[in-house]
Amino acid sequence: GQVxxxxxxxxxxxxxxxxxxxxxILSKGELQVSEKERHxxxxxxxxxxxxxxxxxxxxxxxxxxxxxxxxxxxMKDIHYSxxxxxxxxxxxxxxxxxxxxxxxxxxxxxxxxxxxxAKEGKRLKEKLKPLIAVLExxxxxQELEIVCLVDPGCFREIDExxxxxxxxxxxxxxxxxxxVEEGDEKLE
Numbered sequence: 392g393q394v395x396x397x398x399x400x401x402x403x404x405x406x407x408x409x410x411x412x413x414x415x416i417l418s419k420g421e422l423q424v425s426e427k428e429r430h431x432x433x434x435x436x437x438x439x440x441x442x443x444x445x446x447x448x449x450x451x452x453x454x455x456x457x458x459x460x461x462x463x464x465x466m467k468d469i470h471y472s473x474x475x476x477x478x479x480x481x482x483x484x485x486x487x488x489x490x491x492x493x494x495x496x497x498x499x500x501x502x503x504x505x506x507x508x509a510k511e512g513k514r515l516k517e518k519l520k521p522l523i524a525v526l527e528x529x530x531x532x533q534e535l536e537i538v539c540l541v542d543p544g545c546f547r548e549i550d551e552x553x554x555x556x557x558x559x560x561x562x563x564x565x566x567x568x569x570x571v572e573e574g575d576e577k578l579e
Contacts, residue, residue: 436473443483449499499569500540507535507561
């Protein structure tokens, strides 16, 4: 290869010390990625996004999960293009929003159990009501115990509400991260 002149090196890097120049190139330089490598990386991200969506979503009518290949096909149908700079999880959430316009899909609900002190129970229940998708059971002895399904997007809000309102006395337990139907479907 060609060797750069000393004055070119000192003009570009401010030094003629080759070790120092190598360190600068390694710390500030950009790695050149070939077209094939970039294509492979984007393909992998596309598959990762599809598998995250398939993992987090269900058909709202049957409550059954979608297959990864079906989600991939749907992503191709809406002409989704992967952004190499954004995280796959963030892109998966974007894909879910876009797919809602063209197909029956929704995030699988989380099953939670709250145990709230009797004093705050009634008042807190009213605040939590709008965030709860399906109330499965409610038990009121010394404490208020609620088992319910919520949208995963509300989890942080619910957690903060319970923590702040009960000053640490209430508990929030995740029973399952996603509520989906398992097993074979019976056809009549």
